Structures are given as C-alpha cells and as structure tokens.
Amino acid sequence: MSTKRAFNPGPNRFAVRTLWACLATLFVMAFLPTSAQAWWNEEWSLRKKIMVDASPTGAGITDTIGAVPVLVRLHVGNFRFGQAKQDGSDLRFVSGDDKTPLKYHIEKYDALLGEALVWVSMPDLHAGSKADIWLYYGNQKATSASDPKATYTSDTALVYHFGERGTPAQDASVWANHAQGAGQPADGSLIGTGLRLDGVTSVTIPATQSLEIAQDGALTWTAWIKPASLQRNAVIYSRREGSNGLVIGMDDGMPFVEISASGATHRSSAGAPVAPGGWHHLAVVATPGLVTLYLDGNAYASISGTIPALKATALLGGDTAVVTAAPANPAPVAAAPASEGQAAAPTTEPGAAAGNPSAGAVQDPGVQATPQPAPAAPVATTAAAMPGFVGDIDELMLIKAARPAGFIKALAVSQGTDPTKLIAFSPDEETASWLSGYFGVLIRAVTVDGWVVIGILLVMAVASWMVMVEKSGYLSRQRKANAEFLPRFRSLDSDLTALLADGASGDKAQQRIRRDASMLRLYRIGAEELRKRSSGTQPGRIPVLNAEAIASIRAALEAGLVREIQMLNRMMVILTISISGGPFLGLLGTVIGVMITFAAIAMSGDVNINAIAPGVAGALMATVAGLAVAIPALFAYNYLTLGIRDRTTEMQVFVEEFVTKMAEAFSRERPDPLQHRIAAE
Template sequence: MTTGLGEMRARKSAFRRATANVVTAALFGLVGALTLLPSPAKAWWNDDWSLRKKITIDASASGANITDPIGTTPVLIRLHVGNFRFASAKDDGSDLRFVAGDDKTPLKHHIEKYDSLLGEALVWVAVPNVQAGAKSDIWLYSGNKKAVATGDAKGTYDPETLLVYHFNERGTPSLDSSVWANNAQSVAQPAEGAIIGTGLRLDGNTALTLPASPSLALPANSALTWAAWIKPAALQPNAALYSRRDAAAANGLIIGLDNGAPFVEVTTAGTVQRSGAGAPIAPGSWHQLAVVANNGQIALYLDGNPYASVAAALPALNTTALVGGDTPTAVAAPAAPPSAPQPDAPAAPGADGGAADAAPAAPVAVAAMAGFVGDIDELQIAKIARPAGFIRFAAVGQGPDQAKLVSFSVDEQTASWLSGYFAVILKSVTLDGWVVIGILVIMAALSWVVMVDRVRYLSKQSKANDYFMKRFREVATDLTVLDRGEEGEAAPLGAGFTEADTMAMRGSSLYRIYHIGAGEIRHRFAKNGARAPVLSATSIAAIRAALDSGVVKEMQKLNRLMVVLTIAISGGPFLGLLGTVVGVMITFAAIAASGDVNVNAIAPGIAAALVATVAGLGVAIPALFGYNYLISRIKELTNDIQVFVDEFVTKMAEFYDADRDRPDPVGHRTAAE
C-alpha cells in the first residue's frame, strides 16, 4: 500500500514539473511575440513628446495624381477621433508639433479649429517643396502636457500670399492669417458646417469689404492668384462673387457666376472682356474656384481643373474690393456715326476751317451686378501666379477627396512596446465596447477557473479510482472489507490500512459508490444474526437501485459548473457581435456628424468595434476546447462508474449466493486474512 501511495506522489510531482515547463515555454513564447510587435523608430525629434504619427502626402498616381509642379504649400490636416488621440494631447492642441520627413526640421503651422470634446481639429501646416507625382512624409507629435503653443499663422504662408481668410470669426471682421494683416473692413454672417470649419454666408445684399491696402494694390499687367470655396444657393444671372472696380479709370475685375457658370470679367479703360461660359455648377454643392492671371492671360480653374480663360491683362487697381457684391461703374460707349448734312445747309467749320470732327463718346454708366447668394470659405489671394499643380493640390487637399492626398499611419509611442496597430485599435474602442469587453473578461475568467477546477478534480478522481480499483480487485470473500467510512469519520481498524490509504480511497468516486453498496450489504446482514450472509434477488435489486442513486450524484459532481463553459461558448460570440454592431453604429454616426468621410476616418473605428468580436471569440474558443476535453474525461469516468457498478453487483451476487459454502459466516474477512 505504501508503494502505491509513493507511486501516486511521484506521478503528482511529475505532473507539476510538466506544468512548470509548459508555463515557462508559454512565457518565452509571449516574450518572443512581444519582440515582433511594431516598435517605434529610433529617431525621435524630441523625447518630451510621447506620441508621434506619420502623415503621408501622396501626389503620385496611387494618390491624388498631381503631375504639375506644386512647390511649397500649406497643407490642411484634418484630425478626428479616427486618426488622432485627443485624450493624449492638451485640451487646446498647443502641444501639436509638425516635423519634416527627416524628423529633424520643425514646420510652421497654425490651428484654425481645435475641439477636444467633439474630437475635431483643423490645422494648417507649411510643407516645403512638395514634389509632383511623388510621396512626402511629415510627422505629427503630441502628448506633452508641458508644451506651450507655437502656432504661427504668419509663418505658415509665404510672403507672396497677400490675404487668407478662414472665416472662423464671430461678430468681428474676418482676420487675415497672412503676414500682411489685410483684415476685412466689415462684418458678415458666419456659416456653420462649411467645407472647412466655419464659412461665410452671403445674402446678395450685404457684401464683405476688403481693404485698399498698399499690399493689395495691383499694377497693370500684374500677376495674381485668387482662390475660394463656394456653394451657390441658386442659379443667378451675373452674380458677382468678387468685385474690384476703379470708376475713375474705368477699370475692374469681377469674378462671379452666370446662371451657375463661373466667369472672370476684366474691364480696362472701359473695355470689357469676359471668359467663355462652361458647364454650370449645381446649387448647394461645394466647389473650389481659382483665378490665375499672368502675362496677359487669365485662367479660371474649377475644382483644380482648367475651366475657362480669357486673353487679357489685369488693369491697375488700388481700390477696395467686395466679396458677395458689386458697385456701379462707367464704360466707354461706342462712338456715334456722324449725322448726314442737310441740303443747302453749310457745314460747321472745324478748328482748321474744315468741317467739325465728331464729338468724343461720353462714358456710359453700367449698373452693378447682383450680389452672390450662397456660402464661401477659405479665401486666398496671392500676388504671384501659382502653378497648376499648386491649384490642384489645394482643391484635393481641402476638399472631400482629401483622403487621396493625405493619409495617417499608426501612432508610435516613445519608450514603450505597446504601440502600433494593436495600441491604436485599443485606444479607439468606445465606452460601450469596453463594457462588452469587460463582461467578456469576466466570462473568460470564470470559464478558466471552471476549466482549471474541473481538470484538477477529474485528475484527482482518475488517480483515486485507479488506486481504489487496485484494492477492490484484491477482495476475495467479503465486499465490505474496504469500507473505511465517509470523509470526516474515524477509519475502522483492520485490513492493514494506513491513514494515507484511507484518504486516497475516500477521494475516489468509485469508493463513494462502493461505500453505499457496502452499507446496504452490512445493513441487511445485521438482521441475519448468526445465519450465513445471503442476499436474495430482491435485495440485490434494491442495492443496485441504491448504487444507481449514487451514480447520479457522482455524475452531477463530475458535471458541476460545466454549464459555465456552455454559456461562454454560446454567449461569448454573440456578446462580441453585439459590441461590434454597436461600435460600428457609433463610428458611422460620428462620421456623419463630422462630415469627414474617408477610409482613415472609418478604419480605426471599425477595427476598434471588431475588438469586441475578437474578445468574444477569445472567450469561446478556449472554452470550447476545454469543454470538449473535459467532456471526454467525464465520459471516461462515467464509463468507469458504470463498469464498476456492474462489477460490484456481479461480485455481490457471486459472494452472497445462497448455494455457496461459507465456512466463516460471522467474520466477513478476505481470503488474504
């Protein structure tokens, strides 16, 4: 018996060593996996910032496909919850820094809008020497609570930029973001939800007045670039969007729309020239309109593409300008033909004694055009002719197709391995997703506790059953000789049992069933007195029924808590799916609210929503494997119990048959004794 106990202890020690080896291997595997996670590059502009993100400006064929020269240009960076971690940055965005692709050169930038509560930001960054047909990278740094604001609107634009209006003011004249400080001279109504933050609403009656500053003065035949985003409210005939006239010199420059068709009109000394009409633009839609004048040619661009042109040079203009209105002026009238002389009437003598010359034509007053009705946003004026690539870059980079030009990579975190895709996904999970994941974590913990508990219990039962069956098969004549009582009772003496043997057997489910049968046999023999121990068929059937009740209880013990695993298997994926569906709904709702529809806005939210499904599968898959393994072990132990009951009943019928000769009717001892 001592040898059997020692063998059992040796097996237990071997099991523990094997478990320790498995745990060690798992830890090494985990460390190895962590080394494969994306790690931040060694180059880091400043270690005081904890986060950085690469922004790619793609002008190649795979992106915006801009083939004309671009040069240095301001780039609009739209930040939202899908591509930026507002919780890690300062509430006012003053810790934002933009660094060139070499990760060494800081870039000038300024913030037009920053709302950490809504998770929206508009930032303009001066990117030098953007190459056409190629990709350029810049870095966005954030996550430094001690940083101070370094936004520089004046430095974001080159000196050739004369005027930049973002129209984000309320109740005050529009402020110029360029170095020339050409602020507006009147107040206009703001328009919420423009294509870039807040725009300006024009009603056709009240125009925005631009100053007649020396920097905005235009010499004759000068270069000019004018650009703005417009959204006409209706189709208007001859509506002036931008008007600058010099009545004294009969000069003027009008940019407007004629029944939806953009045009540019130049008046030089009373002579009017207008660009040809193209396809009209639909009311209620945003479009970028740009005018470039250079070397006697004026080109009109719509959404970055050539639209119309006129062979004319800009006249000299140094007056105020109007946005959304026009002023009357005068143009030269055509000379009237000389009237025919009357018969017999002498001709009027001229200065040289001849006939008098025709009188010069007097200027003819021209009524002002109607004011533009609609919204306008991001007005820019420069004193040079911007290249076509620059115009196209602005149209794509500021409009709804910005995702073709500007893309964001994952966040990188300094001094931490927890970065890359997985970190970005986790930080994009919404509150509802974390609630579902929390429930799934609890389910996973419960399922693992159940699996560990059941494995230990079944292993203990298997070893105890093996030990008990070895002793049971040594029984020769008396089936009750192995009965040591129930746990907690004092073990009866005899049969060479030690306390360790008794404890080993009491842990066996077979022993507990055997204890029921031994008790039933002993109960019936107590009524026989000195008579031989004999069991009738009815008694054997009754004892079999008692054994079956014990079998039911033992099977209940074996299957205890298994329902937790079935709940984890079936409920985990459905809970994860619920979290994913809710997360996707919230993501699309946020996109609809912000109006920024692109892959970069959708992808992080969708990926974060899928974390709930992954968590549900992470609960269900281990529970499924564990459940199948445990069920197979339970089935084996159940079969052992059924076999033991049959064997016990068979031996009971054999040992206590009425026809068997029993020399020792009182002692009930085994043949070994």
C-alpha cells in the same frame, strides 16, 4: 494489461497547457497598449496618425501637387479636446517619419464647442500616393508653436481667412498685405467665418510691392465662393490699372476670368452654370501664354493670353470704371474783342478750309467781332463699372507662381464639404496607459447600455472560469487518486472487504485516496453489500451468492456510479449557458448600441464616417465581450467533457471488475482461507 496504460487515458497535458498559454498570450496582446516603436517627444502623452491619401482609393489626384497647405478639421468625433490644452497650444504636427516637425497655424480652436481648424504645411505631396503625418497633443507644459507665416511658401503673397470680426482681414502670409476695410463677416461659412459681399460695399486690397504683377508674370488665385443669386457680370475680384486689368466674376452662374491689355479685352468662354446657394472652389492659374480657370478642382475654361503688368489696388466684391483715353484735339482760339479806336483783328473761321465764302470775310473796322462758342475739348471715354458680387467668399489666396492642377485639386478636396476623400484619422495612441491604442478608443466609445450587457457577460465569464478551475482540479485529483487505489484493490484475494478495515490514519497517499478516489467510494458500496450478506454465514466459511444477490450488488454499484457521474457533471451547465448565451447577449448589446448611434446621428445631422465609426465600434465591443465569454467556455467544456468521459469509463470498468471478482470469489461455499490459516497456526 498495464494499470498505468489502462487507467491513465485523457488529453495530453502538454498540449492542453500549450493551448492555454496561447490563449493567455492572445489575451495579453489584446489588452496591451497599441503604440508605435518611435515617439517624437515623450513629453506629449497622446498622438494620432493623419493619413493624406491622394491615391485612387482617396482623392484620386493624378497631377503634380507639390507643397500644399492642408486643412485639418478637428471635432469631438476625431479629437479628444479634454486631453489637450484649452487653447490648443500643445498641438504639434510631425511628418510620417515621426522625426520632422511640420509648420502649422491655428485658424480657430474652441475647446468648449469641440471645433478646431488647423492649417498644416505639407512640404511635398505626391500625386497618386499616400502620406502620413502625426498629430501630437496632451502636454500641459507646451507653449504655442503656431506660425502662420511659415505655413505658406515665400511666393504666397496673400492669404485671407476672414476670421476677423469688425477689423480688416489680416494676411496670414509673410508679406502682411492686410485688407483695407472690415467688410461684413459671414458666420457659419465653409471654413470658420467668411466675408459677406452685398454688391455695393467692396473690400480694398492694398497696392504693395509684394502684390505687383509683372508683364507676362505667373499667378495663382484661389477662393471659395457662395453666390446668393444669379447675377449678370458680377465681379468677385477686380484689379485695373489704366487699360490693363484682371477681373474674376460670375455671369448668370457661369464663372469667368477677363483680361484687358492694351485696349483689348478677352473673357473666358462660358461653361456649365452653378446654382446659387452652394459653396464652390474657384481658381485662376496664369502662365505666359495661357490663363486657366478652375471650378471645384477641375479645369473649367481657359484664355490664350497673358496677364498684363498690374501695380494698382484690387477690390473684392466691386469694380472700378474702365477709362479709355481719347486722342488730343486742340480747341480753336476765338478772336479777341477790338479795343476802342482799334480795329478788330481778322478772324478766320474753321469752315474756310471747307470753302465757306463768308469764312474769310473781314468785318468792318469799327464793328466789334461777335465771339463764337469754342467746341468742347475731346475727353477720355469711360465705360461703366460692372456690378459687385453678392454672396459669401472664404479663403482667398494669391500666389505669384503658377501652381499645377494637382495643387488646385488638393485645395478643393481638403477644404471642401467632404475632406475625408483626402484626409483620414486613426485612433489615438498613448504613451503610458493600458487604455491606449485601438482598444482604448473602443472602451471610450462604449455606451451605457453596452456596459450593462458587458457587465452581465463579465459575471457569466467569472462564473464559467470558476467552474473551469474547480472542475479541472477535481478531475485531476480523482484521476491520481484512482490510479493509486486501483493496485490496492487488485491485490485483494478472496476477501473483498479487507480494505474496509483501513482507519482514518495513514500516509498522505492513503488520505488522498480516501478523499478523492471515486473507485474507493464505489468499492465501499460493494464491500458493504458483501458484509451484509455474509453476516449469517458460519464462521470460517465464505458465503455463496446466487445470481439474484450478485444482480442486487451490481445494482447498488451502478446506483453509486450514477451519483459519481452526477458529481462529475455538476455545474457544467454554466459552461453551456456561457457558450450559447454569451454571443446572443453580445449581439443584443451591439444592436442596441448601433440603434442609439444612428438615432444620435439623425438628431445631430452630422453624417460622416468619423461620427458613425466610434459608436458602431463601441457597440461591437458587446459582441466581442460575448465571444470572449463563449470561446474559452467552449474550449474548456470540450476539454472537461473529455476528462469526465474518461473518469466515467474508468468507474464503469471498475464496477465490472468488482462484480467479476465478486462472482468468482462467492459463487460457491468454501472455507475461508484466512480462517483456515489461523486454525492451522
């Protein structure tokens, strides 16, 4: 049997190296920065993808949308305020192709509180589809590019954010239709600061050319409202001019739109009422022949008709009296009193035409006519104004065009209480840091308790890796040394103790054998036992070993074999601890982290996916760390166990071979061949 074939078993070294190379590649890929191939501008160090989802998996908008301003809410759960400039002037928004900058403007940016409201112009959002935009930040040299006027289309005639305090609302559109009158600010509104209406004080919207509405003209009016109570015919928006008018309001919780034209008034039909105290999106879209009222993005009611021409001022939270002109009726002329010596002129009573006999009577010439009171002249009739709306209003927009239903739905969803249906944020990406991409977000989300568990797992990982390296090298050296020693042992003839005479000197191969060959150590045990038993034998004679002596030497060899096996298995328990204990420690860290995350959410009251996801993801890092410890340890344990088994088998075979050779050589007494040759010479 070939020595190399018999004693060179074990795993294929090429396969093992390939496995380790694959593991190393996966490890490096996991820790490399996650960045896209393109980067809009290298001066910005951070960016994140914002997904606008109008598909069925998101907002589910099936109608045409078109160009729409999208509200991007930034908070500490989705944005790193510490990495941006204090005023947010380094914010940039780029389209999904990562090439085209988008127009935007900042309504609010508070780095201290970690809150920001940014309006981004989406040039063309398609119904039922997804679109991506990139938010870039992290450039301390950047200057502000916020441009409110460019954020909205040219047909947008009025946009009030109501973010001012103590000053009239400023128009964010290009037309500068600023309000007349400051009004009362409403803190903590739906979107930043709103306007509080008390039903008495109204806010005037000026009459400008850009706000004029032509006869049968198109119009889109949107706003967020929060009624304080149920009111009868409460006016939110009123614009009247003579007998023409447009009124939008609430009637016992039911939104309505009312159109007056040429003395005729039409109001939308009543629908389901809304309860006071909650925010609702209200919109009116007028096209020639149809006026549609929307509530929370859905069609609520409609009127067959058109909006009349209007050029006058408009009111928020108030109404003006409705004036209807009456037909003219000239008053009768009373007879002038007669002068002295002159007869009074005859006076005809109005009742003459009715056949009154006295109506045509002529008074005596010397008697002055008694003046009759003239009846009052006919005047225009005046209807009382409706009461003003009591509640809060926010984000008023007026567009001189009819926007589609999908546009209204997109506004209602993106600006509402649950914008995540339309807008989602991806983790940050960095240009030049290994702590970037998804891994960087996870690292930053790990809590203190998670780091404690990860630290313990790191110690376990280092210990297991040290065992892997040391044990793998030890097995490799022993295999090579045994392979070099075995041919020398097999070359022995009858004197099995001949190799004991090898001194400390020798070539490198012999030194390696003496240091690493386990077979040599077993051989020395057996050879020493033989030397003890041959000490009383006559010179020139080989001792005879009976069965008991051979069994005794075998026992000594097997004892040495047990010690060698113990050396092979030394420290392997560290790998077993890493395999079984690593995942459980990681699970412990994850459970604690999730508990802390939910406790923090319960205390803050902010229940949304952006608040939950970072904490849960950071907690799961402990489980990942546990698996990262256990998986390499498991692979190494199996590999090393196979090597230990092979070395053990080799030593067992050697013991049997040594005992067999010993039994053949010392089973009967005979002359020593070596001494016989010496005597012959």
